[in-house]
Amino acid sequence: MQVESSLYLKNIKPILQELLNSLLQKYKYASILATDSKSRLYNVSKRGTVITEDEIISGRGFVVRVYDGTSYCEYSFNEIDKERVPEILDKIENELITLKNVLPDGITESKFDIINDEPCEFNKSSEYETNPWQFGSSKIVDFLTKLSESGRAFDEKILDCSASITCQQYHKLFLSGNKDMEQNILWTTGLIMMMASRGEEVKYYYKSYSNLGGTELLKEMENDISSVAKTTLELLESKPIKPGEYDCICAPDVSGVIAHEAFGHGVEMDMFVKKRALAEKYIDEYVASPLVTMHDGAAAAKETGSYMFDDEGVPAQDTVIIDKGILKRGISDVQTALRLGTTPTGNGRRQSYERKAYTRMTNTYFEAGKDKVEDMISSIEYGFLLENCTSGMEDPKNWGIQLMVNIAREIKNGRLTGKVYSPVVLTGYVPDLLKSISMVSDKVKLSGSGFCGKGYKEWVKVSDGGPYIKARIRLG
């Protein structure tokens, strides 16, 4: 099934077109992004049951971008009808354009060329098997309740089992002088998280699920309670790791966050403009092992970071960032491409219509290699299998990387010993880490359960992943 178009956007489109026409009479470039989005979060745990919308990813609203002949400015709003159009035009002219007048001495305005408004018209939709809103709250809550209760009943040491799903169905309409694009997307994510206590300390483990689709995802969650519970209980026996540099095998979720933090954020080209990314100086140079090929793109995979056009009206692409170890190119939004004289890559994204567009990732991953996971483990004399990444942070300026990993499984003489260390901080210099990759497994797994921030804000839905990789990594 395909996600249907928004009736609201269809009804409001003539008014938006009228607003756009008025803007184009005054400004050389103008565009409007209209959004109609609904979401729902279901969660069942010992704390109770929750059904709520996720306010960050829900709502109806608009953002206008205009070019005043020198630079670009934007007006976000969410109330419009035919009578309000003159008021909106007045605010843009008299309150937005004039904002540059508040600048103190010594602060000037940037100068930009006009956006190349390439003609493009389409209306596309993602597909699903079961729509969460049609599937219904009753069945979803019932399913999650059974999962949560069976998790809690697994062992008396289990403190809680939280089971949840989140879904977003959004519709976006992009209008400019030459563009009339509409897209309709549905994604769903799931999470099982269990907690067990060791005195005052609470240990937890999670397994996440995601798709570009609907509640067909629930089938994947059905049979995992036992494995999540066993791993949570294993963590009760875990110890802090002895700091040092080790041979490590990263599970796909850890590989994915390495890709995301290392050369995802590192090649966001708005950072090139600000001279905040070292990668700008290393285009066409080896930055990783020849075993490494890395992609980003809304069209590079079918996951939660997928769409048909970005929030600036640029069609989705599949960008090869690293090709066999060589850094090839970065990703960019429109304004960044204007500054750098490059072509935008369909990575201009907003947290919502209320926020600015930045260069952002979409689906970011390492390509598969040829190795078997068993052979990778056998190849390690002493080291760790790293699983269950809980957070990551980039440092594009100095190519540092930090990941928090929940589980380090000890490997001795090519075998897993059963000993578990937790929590573990993975740090290092990105090229050292990527150049040390010596084995890559033959299957890729992407996960789109999380959101990505720009610094500490501007959350957008992304996926990342890859195969198992073997590398030399500093753990603490």
Place this chain on the structure above:
Amino acid sequence: MIDKILSGLNRNNISTYLINEEIVESVELFFIKKQLDTRRKKDVHHYSLTVYNDFEKDGRKMRGSSKIGIYNGMTDDEISKAIHEAYYAASFVCNPYYEIPAGKKEEPVVLYNPEEAGTLAGVAGKMTEALFAEDKLNDVFINSAEIFVEKTTSHIINSNGIDVSYQKLAIKGEFVAQCIEPQDVETYMSFSYDKPDTEALKEKVKKTLEMTKARAAAKTAPPTGEYKVILSGRYVKEIFTYYLMRSSAGLIYPKYSNYELGMNVQGENVTGDALNITLKAKVPYSIEGIPMKDRPLLENGVLKTIHGNSRFSYYLGIEPTGTYDCIFIPKGTKTFDEMKTGEYLHVVSFSDFQMDELSGYFSGEIRLAFLCDGKSVTPVTGGSINGNLLECQKDIVLSKEMQVEEGYEGPFAISLPKVSVAGK
């Protein structure tokens, strides 16, 4: 719109509800070096509705709830249908019964008066001037910055008579300081004020530029080992989020936290500073309309308040206070210089500092630290710290010097003994 929502509730015979209305107006400026890159303005109006559905299950009284957004452009029929679906969904939410707060119509509280503070655009201009006031050196400078000046009017209505509102100002933003020589490094810094505090922003920029210059001189990671670690700046607040979270009804009810009123959460035989923490009310009402006021959280390490929303507070049989996210801690027992005696590692910047309120673990990759071997001080970068507050909370020492960060007023620095460091 409020009338339309009330009408939709009536049409569906729903008698228990909570409506949150929020009007946000903002001015946003984005800079690259000393050039304005983009300017933005925002005018949005949001409504959310929580409906409650009372029913019995297995002889037990239940109160389910479901929260939805009501969007501009929705017709009366669309609103009524959305409310109907939310009420139906709430019938599957099997939460034990609890009472929602009661109140009456109150006069609006104005925390932001444009006649005193100035227009949003005017405030943005003043803060821009303050942001760049200290940016006058050649070797270290502001690489880029963002300023958000936001006026928010919050209105809370519920079926138990609450009808309250308040208006506030928030000035938020971030900047990146860069130093090119002897090596190219940067420091990210955020700021948040509820009034146009130009002096505080100037001071923050000045300190960040100095810190960035110091980082440019740091080349190696500290040796692996155990250190007395000193944290300063915003990381001190992060450490104390542990106590704020562990004392919330939402964590105590499901037993994620073992805190009880009267419990000495720091444990017996505290050799460092006994903790005194006050919960600060940043806004006059919680999201449910519960009046908020300053309350003692810890007195000499003893838990005095469990804070939380109406549901978890009812389950625990305590007064609902609203959920707090701001704390005050009085000055500690040692000056910052006294803390820096003997061997220590003073971390002033992390890539990302994590404080896990469930496990007590804190960790982060070091972007800049000062390593003292007891004689000389060397700037270091790289490696990570990994410690557990449960193991060192009896021995923490707080500085006499104070600071103000978003959601925190308290000591500028904290000393933590025997923290594991993974370095060179």
